[in-house]
Amino acid sequence: MSAPHGAEGSGEVAEDLGGGRKRTGRRPGVTLSRHAILQAARSRFAEHGYAGASVRAIANDAGVDAALIHHFFLSKEGLFAASIHDALHPEAVVEAVLGGKGVRGTGERLVRTFLALWEGETTARQMRSILRSAASHEAAARILREFITQEVLVPIARTTGRTHPDVRASLAASQLVGLAMTRYIVEIGPLATLPQDDVVACVAPTLQRYLTGALPAPFDA
Amino acid sequence: MSAPHGAEGSGEVAEDLGGGRKRTGRRPGVTLSRHAILQAARSRFAEHGYAGASVRAIANDAGVDAALIHHFFLSKEGLFAASIHDALHPEAVVEAVLGGKGVRGTGERLVRTFLALWEGETTARQMRSILRSAASHEAAARILREFITQEVLVPIARTTGRTHPDVRASLAASQLVGLAMTRYIVEIGPLATLPQDDVVACVAPTLQRYLTGALPAPFDA
Numbered sequence: 001m002s003a004p005h006g007a008e009g010s011g012e013v014a015e016d017l018g019g020g021r022k023r024t025g026r027r028p029g030v031t032l033s034r035h036a037i038l039q040a041a042r043s044r045f046a047e048h049g050y051a052g053a054s055v056r057a058i059a060n061d062a063g064v065d066a067a068l069i070h071h072f073f074l075s076k077e078g079l080f081a082a083s084i085h086d087a088l089h090p091e092a093v094v095e096a097v098l099g100g101k102g103v104r105g106t107g108e109r110l111v112r113t114f115l116a117l118w119e120g121e122t123t124a125r126q127m128r129s130i131l132r133s134a135a136s137h138e139a140a141a142r143i144l145r146e147f148i149t150q151e152v153l154v155p156i157a158r159t160t161g162r163t164h165p166d167v168r169a170s171l172a173a174s175q176l177v178g179l180a181m182t183r184y185i186v187e188i189g190p191l192a193t194l195p196q197d198d199v200v201a202c203v204a205p206t207l208q209r210y211l212t213g214a215l216p217a218p219f220d221a
Numbered sequence: 222m223s224a225p226h227g228a229e230g231s232g233e234v235a236e237d238l239g240g241g242r243k244r245t246g247r248r249p250g251v252t253l254s255r256h257a258i259l260q261a262a263r264s265r266f267a268e269h270g271y272a273g274a275s276v277r278a279i280a281n282d283a284g285v286d287a288a289l290i291h292h293f294f295l296s297k298e299g300l301f302a303a304s305i306h307d308a309l310h311p312e313a314v315v316e317a318v319l320g321g322k323g324v325r326g327t328g329e330r331l332v333r334t335f336l337a338l339w340e341g342e343t344t345a346r347q348m349r350s351i352l353r354s355a356a357s358h359e360a361a362a363r364i365l366r367e368f369i370t371q372e373v374l375v376p377i378a379r380t381t382g383r384t385h386p387d388v389r390a391s392l393a394a395s396q397l398v399g400l401a402m403t404r405y406i407v408e409i410g411p412l413a414t415l416p417q418d419d420v421v422a423c424v425a426p427t428l429q430r431y432l433t434g435a436l437p438a439p440f441d442a
């Protein structure tokens with residue numbers, strides 16, 4: 001995926017985007033517009049899913065022209081990706097799981113961080129919307145796929161120094177995505193209602209094994 | 222869920238359903254209608270999902286009156302449940318996993334049977350449609366929830382004779398549903414493209430532990 005303009009939130013742009021303010025290198029108006037767009041996108045995507053949220057409606061909510069969204073994010077897909085990034089802060093997730101804490105306990109910290117996102121006041125609706133969108137729409141699935149593996153799980157799997165980080169990351173994804181589906185979407189009991197600590201105790205060993213254990217043949221044997 | 226009329230496919234009905242044939246106790250015409258409805262439902266649900274398939278269209282495909290569908294299955298929800306039952310044969314799944322084969326290897330047989338359904342010529346589209354529908358629609362989620370736990374995983378977990386079969390079944394569901402989401406829907410590599418045997422080798426130990434291992438406190442400790 002090519003990086004959309006302003007994807008890192010620098011607020012620096014080459015062109016004049018209207019408003020006629022004097023260029024200063026860093027333009028607070030642009031940063032504010034970008035922020036307003038991401039806020040609006042986050043809310044629209046959470047409420048209507050990927051397919052139901054239109055770029056036009058998001059532009060309207062943010063009080064900007066739709067062309068500005070295309071300028072910053074290239075496409076609805078780029079906006080969805082930036083919105084996920086903005087809502088979930090993958091670097092913070094990776095930091096919470098690794099954070100110089102050593103390989104032991106990685107599985108437990110990963111499950112705990114994941115549950116916190118799904119049950120956090122500002123992130124719960126996002127997580128639901130992202131997973132539901134990915135289940136129905138290829139574009140959303142593609143973004144979730146890249147986000148999960150490249151931005152979160154492959155970096156975590158790499159840091160443990162074990163073989164086949166990509167295989168490990170996708171196995172970890174299978175347990176985490178399934179945990180979310182059964183606990184929050186399909187709501188299969190008792191997993192849907194167990195306290196977080198009990199879920200962590202049951203599921204963390206699976207993540208620990210996927211991330212750090214020996215893989216079966218043909219991988220490690 | 223109350224059992225809809227004819228849910229077990231007996232083809233026995235008390236009323237005259239038109240056509241004026243003489244009652245014989247078992248009525249081939251009714252059995253044929255029920256079969257035609259289920260075939261049509263299976264195809265419509267697979268192609269359009271739970272929300273997109275209408276009872277009217279299914280009745281039309283099956284060449285019956287929509288009232289007959291309500292007579293047999295009570296509601297669209299009942300028809301969806303019967304259609305899943307008809308497509309996936311939960312007793313056969315349970316038999317394939319247990320089948321007097323002992324507790325050892327239960328996890329492996331369960332993953333193998335599950336992958337066979339997802340990659341089987343006649344069942345792959347159904348599995349996709351069911352999971353996608355459950356991700357978006359509460360009625361479909363409720364039916365999947367009951368199907369997975371009550372018809373397949375709780376019976377399997379019970380047979381192993383271990384503690385907390387309901388907790389074990391929901392943990393197993395979390396790994397199986399997540400495997401399906403990552404391998405077939407979101408298509409997270411390399412898990413999406415690994416040969417079945419490699420997937421079984423990686424994931425079976427998780428299912429075996431959930432179904433037969435010691436559960437952490439507060440369950441077994």
